[in-house]
Amino acid sequence: MDESYSMTQLAREFDLTTRAIRYYEQEGLISPARRGRTRVFSARDRTRLRLIHRGRSLGFSIQDIREILELYSPRSGDRPQLVHLLQKIRERRKVLEQQRRDILAIEGELDRLEGDCLERLSREDSR
Numbered sequence: 001m002d003e004s005y006s007m008t009q010l011a012r013e014f015d016l017t018t019r020a021i022r023y024y025e026q027e028g029l030i031s032p033a034r035r036g037r038t039r040v041f042s043a044r045d046r047t048r049l050r051l052i053h054r055g056r057s058l059g060f061s062i063q064d065i066r067e068i069l070e071l072y073s074p075r076s077g078d079r080p081q082l083v084h085l086l087q088k089i090r091e092r093r094k095v096l097e098q099q100r101r102d103i104l105a106i107e108g109e110l111d112r113l114e115g116d117c118l119e120r121l122s123r124e125d126s127r
Contacts, residue, residue, distance in 0.1 A: 005041040007032075013046075014053045024052055027062055029069060059096070064088050 011018050024030050025039070030048050032039040041049070048069060055065040068088065071081040 003043050003046075004033075005046055007039050007041065010041055010046060010049055014049060016049075016053065021049070024049065027066070029062070029066060059092055060088060 005013075007018050007021055010016070011021060021030070025032060029052055030041070030045045032041045032045055034040065051069065052065055055068070060068075068081060068085050071084050072078065
């Protein structure tokens with residue numbers, strides 16, 4: 001018998017809201033079965049949810065995650081998916097490196113501004 005999971009179980013396991021899980025379902029990233037009004041998630045849904053959660057925590061967009069998930073095929077194996085994932089990782093790394101440079105520049109500017117303010121306050125206090 002295949003394992004099944006409730007939305008509450010998965011929400012707790014992945015520290016997600018049920019709203020987030022419903023959103024991933026609405027986006028077509030997971031496809032739970034229904035028993036009446038209750039969603040029943042399969043092991044496949046659980047695995048995909050783990051991958052979605054990991055992708056989101058790394059800053060990938062829903063579209064990026066969708067593309068990666070759609071490339072998996074039991075017949076062709078993981079290669080196309082892995083090649084695409086490597087491309088997305090490299091793109092994400094470039095964005096993060098630029099953000100790091102931007103943050104360092106902003107911190108430098110804040111340091112200069114803070115120094116100017118402290119210097120002016122010091123002059124005011126010495127009057």
